[in-house]
Amino acid sequence: MATTATYLTSSIEVVEQIQKSTDVVLTMSGSTTDSALEHINKVASNMTGVEDIKAQVMDAIRTVVHHLMDKITPLINKFLELMRPALDKMQEWLTTFGGKIQAHLEEFGATMDKAQKMFDQVMAQASPAAGLNADVMVYNTFTLFDSDNSGEVQAGDLQEVSGIFGIPALSGDKPKQLVKKYDADGGGGLDEEEFANFVEDPAIPGIMAVVLRKYAKTLATIGGQVKAAKKRDEVAVATVNYLTLVCAKNHTRVEWIAQAFTNGSLPLKFTSSVLKELAQNQDNPNAMGSVDVGADVVGAMLELGPDHIVKMMKLVGSAAWWDSEGFDVDEMPSTLASLAGWLAASDTGKQVLEDGLGLDDGGSKDDLVSAAYRVGKEQSRKFSSDKAGGHAEDAAALYASQCAQVLRDRLLGGTAAAAAGRDEEGASAIKGGKMALPATLEFARWLSFNATSTSNLRNNEAAEYMGTTSSALQAFATEVNGMVSKTQNLLNLISTYASPHGVDRLVNQSLEFVKDATEDVVIVCEDYVDSRFAALECELNIGTCNATLASPDWVKHGIQDLNLELTGAFAFITDTLHDLKVVLPPALKNMKYARKEVTSLSHGLSSVMTVLGLKAPPLFAQLSEIVKTVWVAYYVLFFTLTVAMLLYGFWASGWFGGPQVHDDDGGYQAPTGVVGRLRAVRGACCACFSKCGDTALCFWSAIILMEILVLVLFLITIAVCILGGVKAFLAAGCSQVYILGDNTICTTAMVMLRTFLKTFDVGGVDVSDLCTTEKLMTCQVIKEEAMAGLLLAIFGAVVATLLSMQMVVEMAILHERAYYSRKSLALAKEK
Numbered sequence: 001m002a003t004t005a006t007y008l009t010s011s012i013e014v015v016e017q018i019q020k021s022t023d024v025v026l027t028m029s030g031s032t033t034d035s036a037l038e039h040i041n042k043v044a045s046n047m048t049g050v051e052d053i054k055a056q057v058m059d060a061i062r063t064v065v066h067h068l069m070d071k072i073t074p075l076i077n078k079f080l081e082l083m084r085p086a087l088d089k090m091q092e093w094l095t096t097f098g099g100k101i102q103a104h105l106e107e108f109g110a111t112m113d114k115a116q117k118m119f120d121q122v123m124a125q126a127s128p129a130a131g132l133n134a135d136v137m138v139y140n141t142f143t144l145f146d147s148d149n150s151g152e153v154q155a156g157d158l159q160e161v162s163g164i165f166g167i168p169a170l171s172g173d174k175p176k177q178l179v180k181k182y183d184a185d186g187g188g189g190l191d192e193e194e195f196a197n198f199v200e201d202p203a204i205p206g207i208m209a210v211v212l213r214k215y216a217k218t219l220a221t222i223g224g225q226v227k228a229a230k231k232r233d234e235v236a237v238a239t240v241n242y243l244t245l246v247c248a249k250n251h252t253r254v255e256w257i258a259q260a261f262t263n264g265s266l267p268l269k270f271t272s273s274v275l276k277e278l279a280q281n282q283d284n285p286n287a288m289g290s291v292d293v294g295a296d297v298v299g300a301m302l303e304l305g306p307d308h309i310v311k312m313m314k315l316v317g318s319a320a321w322w323d324s325e326g327f328d329v330d331e332m333p334s335t336l337a338s339l340a341g342w343l344a345a346s347d348t349g350k351q352v353l354e355d356g357l358g359l360d361d362g363g364s365k366d367d368l369v370s371a372a373y374r375v376g377k378e379q380s381r382k383f384s385s386d387k388a389g390g391h392a393e394d395a396a397a398l399y400a401s402q403c404a405q406v407l408r409d410r411l412l413g414g415t416a417a418a419a420a421g422r423d424e425e426g427a428s429a430i431k432g433g434k435m436a437l438p439a440t441l442e443f444a445r446w447l448s449f450n451a452t453s454t455s456n457l458r459n460n461e462a463a464e465y466m467g468t469t470s471s472a473l474q475a476f477a478t479e480v481n482g483m484v485s486k487t488q489n490l491l492n493l494i495s496t497y498a499s500p501h502g503v504d505r506l507v508n509q510s511l512e513f514v515k516d517a518t519e520d521v522v523i524v525c526e527d528y529v530d531s532r533f534a535a536l537e538c539e540l541n542i543g544t545c546n547a548t549l550a551s552p553d554w555v556k557h558g559i560q561d562l563n564l565e566l567t568g569a570f571a572f573i574t575d576t577l578h579d580l581k582v583v584l585p586p587a588l589k590n591m592k593y594a595r596k597e598v599t600s601l602s603h604g605l606s607s608v609m610t611v612l613g614l615k616a617p618p619l620f621a622q623l624s625e626i627v628k629t630v631w632v633a634y635y636v637l638f639f640t641l642t643v644a645m646l647l648y649g650f651w652a653s654g655w656f657g658g659p660q661v662h663d664d665d666g667g668y669q670a671p672t673g674v675v676g677r678l679r680a681v682r683g684a685c686c687a688c689f690s691k692c693g694d695t696a697l698c699f700w701s702a703i704i705l706m707e708i709l710v711l712v713l714f715l716i717t718i719a720v721c722i723l724g725g726v727k728a729f730l731a732a733g734c735s736q737v738y739i740l741g742d743n744t745i746c747t748t749a750m751v752m753l754r755t756f757l758k759t760f761d762v763g764g765v766d767v768s769d770l771c772t773t774e775k776l777m778t779c780q781v782i783k784e785e786a787m788a789g790l791l792l793a794i795f796g797a798v799v800a801t802l803l804s805m806q807m808v809v810e811m812a813i814l815h816e817r818a819y820y821s822r823k824s825l826a827l828a829k830e831k
Helices: 002-043 050-096 099-126 134-145 155-165 174-182 192-198 207-228 232-247 251-262 268-280 293-304 306-316 319-324 329-343 347-357 365-397 402-412 424-431 438-466 476-498 500-539 554-565 571-652 673-692 696-734 743-756 767-773 778-830
Strands: none
Touching (some): 002 402, 002 500, 002 571, 050 476, 099 571, 099 743, 134 192, 134 207, 134 438, 155 174, 207 438, 207 571, 232 268, 251 293, 268 329, 306 329, 306 347, 319 365, 329 365, 500 571
8 A cells, every 4th residue: 555655646746747837838838829929910010921920820839839748748657657556556456345355354354253262262261371470460451550650540540441441341430439349558549469459350350351452452553553654754653653552651662762762863854743743642532541641752852862852843843844744834833832831841841942942941831832832823824824925926927928818718717727626635645745764664663563572472461361362352353344444435535547447538538638738729829819810900900800809808709619629638637637636635545544454453463363373272282182191091091990890700700710619728838938938928919819809898899999980980971061062052153154164165265365465375375275275164173073073972971881880780790690609609519
């Protein structure tokens, strides 16, 4: 957009040059014609050879007109060179921001919101460190709540925070109730310790994250605006926005900015523009808190470099400088009064007012403010008067001859080309469109980097505290729609010329003017010459006198017939250029607003997505490993225990060398030798299994343990079912987000996004394969793969629980059967 704005700004300047050159051509053509006719009047005693004389006069006029029009042709070519690429770009925008693309963008924005909220739901439940950085959050948000920098948060501060950040929970009487509730020392405000308790109140959940995120979003927006600014006035406005937001809470930043403004590293015109914008921003209702940032910045500048402020004040106190920068001179008095109010607060500042504006430094603050206002008023009045006088002199110098006036009336409709559509808005657009110098752009890049990095840091802190990447009410779709709406305002203004038909018509009219304008001038001059020759015939009482043609009112009588002979080439001057001169300045303003919306959306999304990109992948990778480890351990543990219990059941029943009917071993015999002693130790250790393995105590203890394990298995099964319900809920929420669930729709959306955003690229992957390659169809994954696996897990868990319980029962039955079988065998042997 910056390049297109430059083209349009230059086009306005060329339009004015064409209009002025047209006035010069018509004036000089008319003067040449009148001069030639005046010479004929002096030498002609009769009308002998009148046709030859007329032919000579017309040849001379035609030569002069051709020569003059040749000077306009390069301007027309330059005009087309500037307008054609600008209109071609806007023609692309007409397609890019058309109704069809808007519908896709709205759907895409809603999809982004849905996908991000799904990630946030998972992250909120799975973030292990959520809330651990509460002390950092308290430190960073306390200054945001303390709007007047008093060192404590009062009810008025909370109400102001509610207005600035749009928090309904802190409106009405709620702030007073909360302050009273947590004001432990009864001082009427909350210190940092009391504030830490206040932010945990259940009535305002997550209030620190909400405020910090909105602050970070505003900071990211300003960072984007500063980075995108290329013109001097744009950088100045963006710099003041940065100062208003950041320096109200960070005095260190004030000192850095003041040093940069006073050490000579930045152009004087730029720093003066910032000073002027600071003064005009003093009563900004959207400013962060009640701190007067302008007073702080000017105070710091006075300490570091009062001489440099004198130079700034000399520029700001010059109406000519205001006009050269495209500023409204009528705002000069109030601006100087605001600056005087800041400077008059100290003796050094009063000296600056004396040296910069010529005010008496011995006056009071109110006197100096009033005096500065009067100086500005007088300067603006005198400049406006001189400027109006200059326009009047320029107008008087043009079209002085009678033929020139005839040319103006018949070709331009009675108004000079340069006077038609003259307004200060066009002049301001040209003067205010000056490119910033490299030093200014370097300073802007530093501010942008600082704002963006700070915004990312604050978003990261809020994400660590809440475990999510955005607030619940934050919606990308709304921001996308706002950006498209602002861009539509621009395109509606220029659509007549930006359409293919409009571009062709503009080019054709320009070329027709170059080709036919000379002929129209010659036709009017020839008609005027005929009228003058007829008047001369009447003066000489020649019988061929045509009184009607010789009449001074012939212009009115003959204009209808003459218009039939004209080509209409001058409609390019009277209609097309006049309309462009009216349309282009507001189009440039709307382009600035559109650029702000685009950069705001871009950096806002980038800020949130940067945090999401940093937090989500490691967290999901960690969750993946945890889930994998838990499930593997779960299956290994229960497989091992189940198999062990099964083998124990077989062993206790007499299988695999299990307990049999024992004969009396004849009493204890002491072991002999080392080997014998080792065997005795082994036997003692294994006696429980060899002698007591089939006892009721041992077996039923194992059964009870197994039932406990089955109970654990049952609880895990319930947890898996609950997880299945959560995933089913997510899948139900996905059902209406078609982009995330269908490959064809997803691919269409990606193609649309490439149409809307030419720079959209993902590592060289073809846009038709993007959805599959990058696995963008989250809902399809949840619906098909995750849900299928989860259903199998639920089914397996329930079946495993039931079968495990059945196995325990069957083991008990088999054990009792084997136990009593051995008892029967033992009794049979005894008999």
